Amino acid sequence: MLQIDLWKRILIWCVVAAGLLMAMPNAFYTKVEQHNDAVAEIEVLGETPERLEARSGWPEFLPSSLVNLGLDLRGGAHLLAEVQVEDVYEGRMDALWPEVRDALREARDEVGTIRRQDGPVDELRIRISQPDGLRRAVEIARGLAQPVVSLTGIGSTDIQVAGQGDTLVVSLTDEEKRATDDRTIRQSLEIIRRRVDEVGTREPTIQRQGTDRILIQVPGVGSAAELKALIGTTAQLTFNPVVGRASSADDVAGGRSITLPSIDEPGAFYQLERTPVVTGEELTDAQPSFDQNGRPAVTFRFNPSGARKFGDYTAENIGSPFAIVLDEEVISAPVIQSHIPGGSGIITGNFTIEESTNLAVLLRAGALPAELIFLEERTIGPELGQDSIDAGRIACIVAFAAVLVFMGLSYGLFGIFANIALILNVAMIFGLLSLIGATLTLPGIAGIVLTIGMAVDANVLVFERIREELKTAKGPARAIELGYEKALSAILDANITTFITAAILFAVGSGPVRGFSVTLGLGILTSVFTAIFLTRLMVVMWFERRRPKTIEV
Amino acid sequence: MRLRLVPKQTSWDFFRYWRATFGASIAAMIGSVLIFLIVGLNFGIDFRGGTTIRTESTQAVDVGAYRDAIAPLDLGDVSITEVFDPTFGPDENVAMIRIQAQAGDESVSADTVLAVETALQTFDPSITFPAVESVGPKVSGELVQTAILAVLLAIGAVLVYIWLRFEWQFSLGAVAALVHDIVLTIGIFSLLQIRFDLAIIAALLTIVGYSLNDTVVVFDRVRENLRKYKKKDLKEVLSLSINETLSRTVMTSVTTLLALVSLYVLGGDVIRGFVFAMIWGVIVGTYSSVFVASAILLFLGVKRDWSKPDANAGNQYANVDA
Numbered sequence: 121m122l123q124i125d126l127w128k129r130i131l132i133w134c135v136v137a138a139g140l141l142m143a144m145p146n147a148f149y150t151k152v153e154q155h156n157d158a159v160a161e162i163e164v165l166g167e168t169p170e171r172l173e174a175r176s177g178w179p180e181f182l183p184s185s186l187v188n189l190g191l192d193l194r195g196g197a198h199l200l201a202e203v204q205v206e207d208v209y210e211g212r213m214d215a216l217w218p219e220v221r222d223a224l225r226e227a228r229d230e231v232g233t234i235r236r237q238d239g240p241v242d243e244l245r246i247r248i249s250q251p252d253g254l255r256r257a258v259e260i261a262r263g264l265a266q267p268v269v270s271l272t273g274i275g276s277t278d279i280q281v282a283g284q285g286d287t288l289v290v291s292l293t294d295e296e297k298r299a300t301d302d303r304t305i306r307q308s309l310e311i312i313r314r315r316v317d318e319v320g321t322r323e324p325t326i327q328r329q330g331t332d333r334i335l336i337q338v339p340g341v342g343s344a345a346e347l348k349a350l351i352g353t354t355a356q357l358t359f360n361p362v363v364g365r366a367s368s369a370d371d372v373a374g375g376r377s378i379t380l381p382s383i384d385e386p387g388a389f390y391q392l393e394r395t396p397v398v399t400g401e402e403l404t405d406a407q408p409s410f411d412q413n414g415r416p417a418v419t420f421r422f423n424p425s426g427a428r429k430f431g432d433y434t435a436e437n438i439g440s441p442f443a444i445v446l447d448e449e450v451i452s453a454p455v456i457q458s459h460i461p462g463g464s465g466i467i468t469g470n471f472t473i474e475e476s477t478n479l480a481v482l483l484r485a486g487a488l489p490a491e492l493i494f495l496e497e498r499t500i501g502p503e504l505g506q507d508s509i510d511a512g513r514i515a516c517i518v519a520f521a522a523v524l525v526f527m528g529l530s531y532g533l534f535g536i537f538a539n540i541a542l543i544l545n546v547a548m549i550f551g552l553l554s555l556i557g558a559t560l561t562l563p564g565i566a567g568i569v570l571t572i573g574m575a576v577d578a579n580v581l582v583f584e585r586i587r588e589e590l591k592t593a594k595g596p597a598r599a600i601e602l603g604y605e606k607a608l609s610a611i612l613d614a615n616i617t618t619f620i621t622a623a624i625l626f627a628v629g630s631g632p633v634r635g636f637s638v639t640l641g642l643g644i645l646t647s648v649f650t651a652i653f654l655t656r657l658m659v660v661m662w663f664e665r666r667r668p669k670t671i672e673v
Numbered sequence: 674m675r676l677r678l679v680p681k682q683t684s685w686d687f688f689r690y691w692r693a694t695f696g697a698s699i700a701a702m703i704g705s706v707l708i709f710l711i712v713g714l715n716f717g718i719d720f721r722g723g724t725t726i727r728t729e730s731t732q733a734v735d736v737g738a739y740r741d742a743i744a745p746l747d748l749g750d751v752s753i754t755e756v757f758d759p760t761f762g763p764d765e766n767v768a769m770i771r772i773q774a775q776a777g778d779e780s781v782s783a784d785t786v787l788a789v790e791t792a793l794q795t796f797d798p799s800i801t802f803p804a805v806e807s808v809g810p811k812v813s814g815e816l817v818q819t820a821i822l823a824v825l826l827a828i829g830a831v832l833v834y835i836w837l838r839f840e841w842q843f844s845l846g847a848v849a850a851l852v853h854d855i856v857l858t859i860g861i862f863s864l865l866q867i868r869f870d871l872a873i874i875a876a877l878l879t880i881v882g883y884s885l886n887d888t889v890v891v892f893d894r895v896r897e898n899l900r901k902y903k904k905k906d907l908k909e910v911l912s913l914s915i916n917e918t919l920s921r922t923v924m925t926s927v928t929t930l931l932a933l934v935s936l937y938v939l940g941g942d943v944i945r946g947f948v949f950a951m952i953w954g955v956i957v958g959t960y961s962s963v964f965v966a967s968a969i970l971l972f973l974g975v976k977r978d979w980s981k982p983d984a985n986a987g988n989q990y991a992n993v994d995a
Binding site for chain 1: 675805807808809816819822834875878881882883885894897917920930935938943
């Protein structure tokens with residue numbers, strides 16, 4: 121008849137207890153959060169009395185994982201950035217040029233003199249003076265190709281070479297472009313992470329989305345604009361030789377030179393050689409400091425190879441100016457006074473202290489390999505988030521109370537069982553959310569409220585069925601048993617279909633939709649569990665103790 | 674004494690007025706499509722790009738003055754609406770400003786937002802901006818696609834699942850009910866011009882889930898009763914099944930509505946549209962599982978001989994004069 125094995129009973133109660141235990145920290149949210157922060161800080165920054173006190177606010181032996189609050193509840197900034205992966209191709213071509221040049225020079229007898237032509241930025245076009253030697257030139261250039269380093273690109277090479285008349289056209293193969301794009305995104309992710317970490321906000325979410333996008337969510341930042349200023353700057357630092365000065369951006373010196381504006385003097389432009397002497401990639405350190413006149417400046421140090429290039433260049437070009445360029449703008453263009461052998465230097469400009477500190481952070485974290493374009497920006501103020509939490513909490517409590525009363529009135533004692541199961545059910549949702557480190561968003565709260573409403577459905581199905589069976593079956597025990605048995609297929613079918621939609625929402629949705637699908641999906645799991653195991657166990661335990669001759673559902 | 678919303682024993686004939694109910698459903702669907710085509714949905718920035726700025730001030734919202742303050746910036750289509758909510762305190766005056774996507778920009782530049790904020794602040798110093806959201810046209814286009822994809826996938830998955838668990842007629846009936854619910858929801862959103870954003874898609878899919886939940890419970894009982902009463906007319910079996918599950922259908926709808934209504938009233942204005950969609954969906958979904966899904970099942974007929982699965986399929990459909 122109504123029998124449940126002892127081990128099953130123990131297992132059911134263990135699952136419930138585990139759920140409650142995992143959910144418990146959320147009831148003491150602030151305390152646990154302070155504890156967690158303190159633990160993290162002690163690990164990184166060492167112990168202080170305040171941190172120790174905050175840590176002791178929550179006992180070590182209890183679980184301390186919390187439900188993360190989404191940006192809409194906590195406030196903060198959200199950015200979706202697209203990485204302009206094509207930016208990198210140009211640099212690759214520039215880096216390839218000296219190599220190709222040197223290789224072709226060795227075969228000067230056959231190809232004649234060589235000269236780099238202007239063309240699309242992702243191509244390297246080289247004109248040779250003896251068109252007859254083109255075949256040989258193509259061969260030489262092909263010899264420089266390297267195998268692609270990626271899982272999908274096995275067997276292909278990184279560059280393709282074609283000859284057009286007297287011009288050699290070198291470009292990246294599609295496989296190499298894919299591999300490069302992937303590297304670019306990874307680098308961008310890493311650099312954004314470093315920059316966000318440098319300013320020390322907690323629990324930022326920085327993740328890749330799709331092929332070339334990065335999602336950045338930082339709680340507690342004042343506005344998306346602030347965040348954008350920090351991570352949106354490419355911080356591409358280069359040191360270029362100066363060819364001359366110009367008065368407009370169109371005044372190009374010819375050859376491979378570029379004209380860039382000066383940051384400090386509006387209307388002033390510098391003509392620079394396109395290929396830099398050294399770049400910010402070879403920096404090992406940058407710190408905010410002051411120059412000899414007490415104005416804010418940034419000191420930097422090169423790695424050995426950067427230091428050697430910088431040293432050699434300054435030794436050869438004493439007396440001529442060179443430009444310090446940040447993101448296509450000339451910060452300053454000092455004249456080289458002497459050979460600078462040590463590999464360290466100072467950037468001066470009209471900085472404020474804040475600007476010099478920021479620049480140092482950016483230089484230290486490294487330049488973004490490519491420009492970011494922001495597709496989506498959202499700022500949520502912390503007060504609005506708190507309002508939403510408060511409103512959500514009240515709504516949950518009222519919804520809860522209404523459902524509890526309604527169930528009690530409708531099903532009496534069985535309703536009370538269902539109510540206990542419902543309370544445990546919501547606790548278990550929170551437990552699971554904490555366990556998997558899910559993020560609770562405003563639609564997520566709506567998902568929980570919906571679950572409260574729907575969780576009773578499985579119980580209702582069973583109770584209604586028991587009522588029906590009571591009319592025909594041979595006694596209460598049999599009716600209860602049949603009720604559970606026959607309602608099972610409806611419960612499973614109904615919940616599986618809902619779970620399918622939750623799963624689809626999770627798979628294709630993003631942001632709010634995802635948050636909602638997680639709570640909805642977990643809610644379905646817990647409510648099925650509570651209906652077919654927990655309430656049943658409670659009913660059986662009650663029945664065993666009382667052995668009623670008749671029951672009323 | 675128990676609270677009972679439905680009498681203990683009911684034997685209502687749910688198909689007596691099927692012409693009226695089915696006709697009403699079809700009329701409502703046509704009406705929804707027409708409203709959608711003529712008036713259209715009030716898409717939020719998630720779907721058409723642009724920027725929304727939420728303002729909060731201790732002074733009363735003066736939409737005209739806000740408009741005048743922003744007008745010199747020449748931002749194209751700007752809509753300003755005041756937001757009312759019972760959860761607001763006496764000093765909370767909230768408005769939503771929506772600015773269309775600016776030509777050439779992926780997301781509205783920080784400068785534009787700053788200009789709007791400054792313009793409003795000079796006019797009302799107490800104004801603050803609790804939320805600023807901006808979505809570029811590229812993303813919004815994709816969001817539309819994923820949203821449509823999500824709804825279609827959900828319907829497709831359900832079609833297959835019910836087909837596997839029941840019969841193809843059940844599956845068509847359930848999907849017809851789903852389409853009915855979604856079309857009617859889009860209709861009401863067009864009619865009332867409630868902002869339609871990404872969260873509403875989540876609500877739509879929940880409606881799909883809920884409506885299905887209801888339909889499946891009825892169908893489950895139909896399947897059971899078809900085995901039990903082999904000789905009974907399909908119409909009677911359907912009506913009996915609906916009557917037997919009626920108490921449960923009403924109970925579940927009421928508990929869900931209790932929860933949703935409290936969220937609607939107390940949950941704040943940010944999710945009100947979302948909750949509204951779900952309330953509407955629960956009501957429509959409950960209706961459709963009886964009057965659309967089951968009615969379709971009645972028209973299509975069902976294989977009656979469940980003891981010999983798949984034998985004679987095709988010539989055993991019930992002959993129903995629907």
